[in-house]
Amino acid sequence: MARIRTAKDVSRKEVILKAAAALFHAKGYKAASMRDLAEMVGVEAASLYNHIRSKTELLHDICFNVANVFWEHLNKVELSDARPIEKLETLLRFHIKQMIENFQEVYISDREWRYLIDPYLSNYQNQRRTYRKRFAAIIEQGIENGEINKIDASTAVLIVLHAVSGIESWHRSKIKVSGEELEENMITILIDGLKK
Amino acid sequence: MARIRTAKDVSRKEVILKAAAALFHAKGYKAASMRDLAEMVGVEAASLYNHIRSKTELLHDICFNVANVFWEHLNKVELSDARPIEKLETLLRFHIKQMIENFQEVYISDREWRYLIDPYLSNYQNQRRTYRKRFAAIIEQGIENGEINKIDASTAVLIVLHAVSGIESWHRSKIKVSGEELEENMITILIDGLKK
Numbered sequence: 001m002a003r004i005r006t007a008k009d010v011s012r013k014e015v016i017l018k019a020a021a022a023l024f025h026a027k028g029y030k031a032a033s034m035r036d037l038a039e040m041v042g043v044e045a046a047s048l049y050n051h052i053r054s055k056t057e058l059l060h061d062i063c064f065n066v067a068n069v070f071w072e073h074l075n076k077v078e079l080s081d082a083r084p085i086e087k088l089e090t091l092l093r094f095h096i097k098q099m100i101e102n103f104q105e106v107y108i109s110d111r112e113w114r115y116l117i118d119p120y121l122s123n124y125q126n127q128r129r130t131y132r133k134r135f136a137a138i139i140e141q142g143i144e145n146g147e148i149n150k151i152d153a154s155t156a157v158l159i160v161l162h163a164v165s166g167i168e169s170w171h172r173s174k175i176k177v178s179g180e181e182l183e184e185n186m187i188t189i190l191i192d193g194l195k196k
Numbered sequence: 197m198a199r200i201r202t203a204k205d206v207s208r209k210e211v212i213l214k215a216a217a218a219l220f221h222a223k224g225y226k227a228a229s230m231r232d233l234a235e236m237v238g239v240e241a242a243s244l245y246n247h248i249r250s251k252t253e254l255l256h257d258i259c260f261n262v263a264n265v266f267w268e269h270l271n272k273v274e275l276s277d278a279r280p281i282e283k284l285e286t287l288l289r290f291h292i293k294q295m296i297e298n299f300q301e302v303y304i305s306d307r308e309w310r311y312l313i314d315p316y317l318s319n320y321q322n323q324r325r326t327y328r329k330r331f332a333a334i335i336e337q338g339i340e341n342g343e344i345n346k347i348d349a350s351t352a353v354l355i356v357l358h359a360v361s362g363i364e365s366w367h368r369s370k371i372k373v374s375g376e377e378l379e380e381n382m383i384t385i386l387i388d389g390l391k392k
């Protein structure tokens with residue numbers, strides 16, 4: 001039986017998670033099977049179960065890994081002594097970069113989390129909601145100190161995060177803009193739009 | 197057998213199309229059946245076929261009806277003698293209003309068109325592509341005459357249209373912002389972001 005090949009610094013589980021993200025993105029979580037995954041990794045389905053217990057576990061790990069990366073980044077940004085508009089720019093650039101460099105995982109965590117099972121599902125929804133509230137709070141601080149246009153902060157979060165998730169079609173399209181240019185264009189539109 | 201009830205100024209076909217849009221939105225086009233639709237409309241499945249030939253025909257009509265509404269609006273905007281930045285605002289407000297008032301149809305036309313069958317599929321894709329090119333051309337005119345920030349116009353189209361499609365989560369969320377406020381917030385962020 002073939003063994004799961006890995007580079008020295010990558011665990012077998014990480015190889016499987018990476019493949020699962022690609023598979024769930026291509027086929028959708030529901031339609032994807034462990035057999036498909038085994039084929040992608042190049043092993044028998046049975047040997048996957050030495051590393052993971054179920055398809056749900058894969059979804060769980062992908063979603064929470066992504067959520068935790070964003071969560072920790074937000075912690076750092078909140079603690080920094082930058083101005084609110086600068087914090088916002090830092091957050092947005094991070095979202096954009098993640099969406100470009102870590103696309104499949106971020107996509108799954110944004111679209112397929114509905115298939116998580118409780119209690120993880122509720123935990124995940126809570127974490128998402130809280131993240132957005134903290135994001136909105138930074139916008140509100142910017143409105144209060146006069147740096148940011150007077151708008152409804154939760155709506156602004158909705159607008160900018162959806163604009164960022166539009167990078168999905170950038171991945172699919174043949175538009176020849178580079179990742180850096182995409183990032184600068186997004187920052188120009190979104191941050192200038194928020195600035196007073 | 198029950199007849200399809202309609203208000204005097206609405207055709208039976210329109211009643212069926214409205215129900216189909218709601219059904220495809222709730223269940224997804226693929227999973228929805230003609231039996232589901234008959235149940236929603238309150239008639240036997242057989243009597244639906246007096247008005248339409250197939251599930252594909254419903255998808256076709258929903259997608260092209262929406263596409264044509266946007267297309268005709270764009271024709272008018274292009275012919276107006278407003279400045280490019282004003283044309284852009286008019287276009288965006290129209291997208292936002294359609295997404296608020298005509299949500300299910302616009303959602304289907306934006307997400308489920310992949311299930312159209314050729315030659316309609318290719319026609320639809322062409323129309324979508326051309327629409328975006330004409331939209332981008334208006335941004336380019338604004339960049340040339342110095343009203344709009346120097347950015348890649350096709351990327352800008354991608355960003356703003358995705359921000360608008362984020363209204364999907366506004367429909368789902370319990371955020372208590374009104375449609376009007378949502379529209380004004382979006383225009384503030386997106387148009388101010390584009391303006392030089």
